[in-house]
Amino acid sequence: MSDPLLRVENLVRRFGGILATDNLSLDVIPGELHAIIGPNGAGKTTLISQLTGQLMPNSGSISFGGRDVTRLPSYKRSRLGLARSFQITSLLPNFTAADNVALAAQAHDGHSFRFWGNARKEKHLRDAAHAALTRVGLGQRIDVPVSELSHGEQRELELAVALATKPQLLLLDEPMAGLGVTESARMVALLKELRKEVTIVLVEHDMEAVFALADRITVLVYGRVIASGDPAAIRSNEEVKRAYLGDQHVVVAHG
């Protein structure tokens, strides 16, 4: 087994009396698609936010590419190649799709203390934005303001923004949230393509998608890892069935 790209050790995060992340350890191996599942309130988004630095853990450590990033602010982690999409769409609503992606490309193209030239006329930034948007299927919607994009398109744009930072590790927080059947299928197809190029951590409620995509699955309950392994192992794990999959048994059995 190669060295992990991301290593989380004994991570703890409390909110008042609640342990949202309870002594959690986790490895993500380069090239894999690692899914994190768990019932509502299991602490999945809290975990992602700690991985990207929006939230600081109370204790434990996170290392990325062999480097300790536990206390690094999110903008520095982004520069190391860690990108995320948000569960609740988080874009710049008054900018166009292209502006949103071009800014992500700009963030990784030297400093932005340039006050004179028109940023929207910088060809390589626009080209990068164009490429990322085409990649996620928004090639025809480039100049549309975010506020006029459909929910599904905004989810795809989230992905394009993350891609434009040229990440080594993509943390996707429920990319399928709120998508219809066709849109979900498109997203799954897209993720199948992306996983060939970039390591992905996927938090998702859609079990069908998770079992179709994941190399490994980690199951969280109340901030703790109760199981981790390949899809087959997770499917047959008694504790997982008891704690989480009970009502979804049918889906899993057919997945």
Added chain:
Amino acid sequence: MKSHINLRNVVVALVAAGLVLLPLYSQLSGNIFILTLFTRIIIFALAAASLNLIMGYGGMMSFGHAAYLGIGGYAVGILAHEGIGSGFIQWPVALAVSALYALVIGALSLRTRGVYFIMITLAFAQMAYYIASGMSRYGGDDGLTIYKRSTFGGLIDLSNRVQFYYLCLACLFGGIYLIWRIINSRFGMVVQGVRSNEQRMQAIGFHANRYRLVCFVISGTICGLAGALLANNTDFVSPAGMYWTRSGELMVMVVFGGMGSLFGPVIGAIFFLVLEEVLSQFTEYWALIMGPLLLLVVLFARGGIMGLLGRFSRV
């Protein structure tokens, strides 16, 4: 290409042309008062435009912008008082001190957000106000009379009304051009992105506060220039010019004209100061009319006057 001919742009062009031609009208009609009034308006428009840069584009509600008017003014006044009359020294000093003040205040204030940011910028401006009041060598509470306007080695005579008017107008147009370049630059895109969604900007790799701070300093420096102009216009600086009500007036001008609109602060300054002038001829309680007007703008015309014009343009 989108057509650039719409009501809003026509109004902007007319106002700009009107400002350029105003001295001509003043000369022909012998109405000197209008020239004096509009010199003042133009200076305040520059100050409001600088506030608009951080408020409208950067999302930073500074409630202490009058401090820069005072600092720029006092830099000119104090140097004049000490016998240094050259504008080539006075004005760079005014800009530098304003920038430095903005850097310190910004570095401290930008740790906070929202109401706290408003309060802390207000508090610092009030501190500046009290420091100015305490400078007994420079007039203290009574302020400091400037006996001689800044000299520029014979290049331009600031005591000449028309020349001074055009200098102010050039500073205003130059300032707006600069702001226009900035908001469309890489830097400006980042600043506007941070206003819109700071968390997202951090997540894609921007150190948001560093960009905010630089924007804050640019804004303060431009306003410091307005301060230097204002001191020359009134031949006087006093702590009263830094009082928080003055900061409030600048905010009102920006809101009237339209936050985040390039030319809005100019329209806002004209609207505010002309209205104040006209109303105060009828009643000393002019604020009783200004207040409800502001209320109407905030309630029904969020984009201010420029926003309204834009709305009619689309019909």
